[in-house]
Amino acid sequence: METRKVQVTGGSTYTVSLPKEWATENDVSAGSVVEFHAERDLLLLAPQRNNGRVEGSLDVEGLENRHELTRAVMTMYVSGFDIIQLEATRITAEQRRIIRDATQGLVGLEMIEETTDRVVLQDLLDSSELSVHNAITRMRLVSLTMLSDAVEALIEDDDDLAADVMQRDDDVDRLWYMVSRVFRTVLRNPTTADEIGFPRETVFDFQSSARQLERIADHATKVASLSQEIGEITGETAELLDQLEAEAIAVPETAMDALLTEDSDEAVELANEARSQIPDVDGTAREVDGQIREFDPQSAQVLGLIVDSLSRTADYGGNIAESALQKAAPRPQS
DSSP: OOOOOOEEETTTEEEOOOOHHHHHHTTOOTTOOEEEEEETTEEEEEEOOSOOOOEEEEEOTTOOOHHHHHHHHHHHHHTTOSEEEEEOSSOOHHHHHHHHHHHHTSTTEEEEEEOSSEEEEEEOSOGGGOOHHHHHHHHHHHHHHHHHHHHHHHHHTOHHHHHHHHHHHHHHHHHHHHHHHHHHHHHHOHHHHHHHTSOHHHHHHHHHHHHHHHHHHHHHHHHHHHHTTSOOOOHHHHHHHHHHHHHHHHHHHHHHHHHHOSOHHHHHHHHHHHHHTHHHHHHHHHHHHHHHTTSOHHHHHHHHHHHHHHHHHHHHHHHHHHHHHHHHSOOOOO
């Protein structure tokens, strides 16, 4: 850390010198324009960017595996690159199909150029057009509805509903990647925080909670998949599973209310309420475990995994409640 003494010039203007090493590394010299970003009692300084588009290149030579190539595209997107150039001596037809499929799973990303040795992707949305608040609100609705429908598909032995639940997981993943992209961009560029209207700490809390919602959607998909392996559930077991689903979903529902409210006192009250609901979930889960012992071994194993997914949903809600408490807590002055 370096320190500088604030001086007064002209009787009314405060001035401070810049560290030469930092200025040299960032191409700041006499006549350069720098940007100041105020965050409460902090003042962040950054070189002015003449072009807001961040470009990145990736060599995909020989990268034919669908999972690896898809992951590579998503990593570049989440890292915050606005223009992504994928290069190889020759990009194969299969690689183009994989890249096109990966692009369709990412918000705002479009394929704008294709040549024999290069594919160029570009994010067509400005940061100011991306609402992290709307994204996590949508993730909340979709993921928790998925879980509710997955349990209904289990109890009613509805394979069509189960298949529909699994398809909706892609919608949650798209929003999760978008939130992660905005989060990393905010860390790198303070201007983005100004554009989206939230301080960086709040974006961190939103990103952490979005991760929990994405996990809930994954477990909803797991429940839907497992529901296709057994028949209809009836009687007391069905009633207990329905009760467990309602109690499990109530935790992230209440926790998200805590996260999104602007009233700190209300946020603390709701977050603590969400955390206090978790023991009820654990108790009902134990009751269901007692019931499924009467099933055949294969069905008992499947139902045990489903109970575990519902219990984990409540735990993820508890994590969201923790983020809500952090967001509501007083912030120490630097």
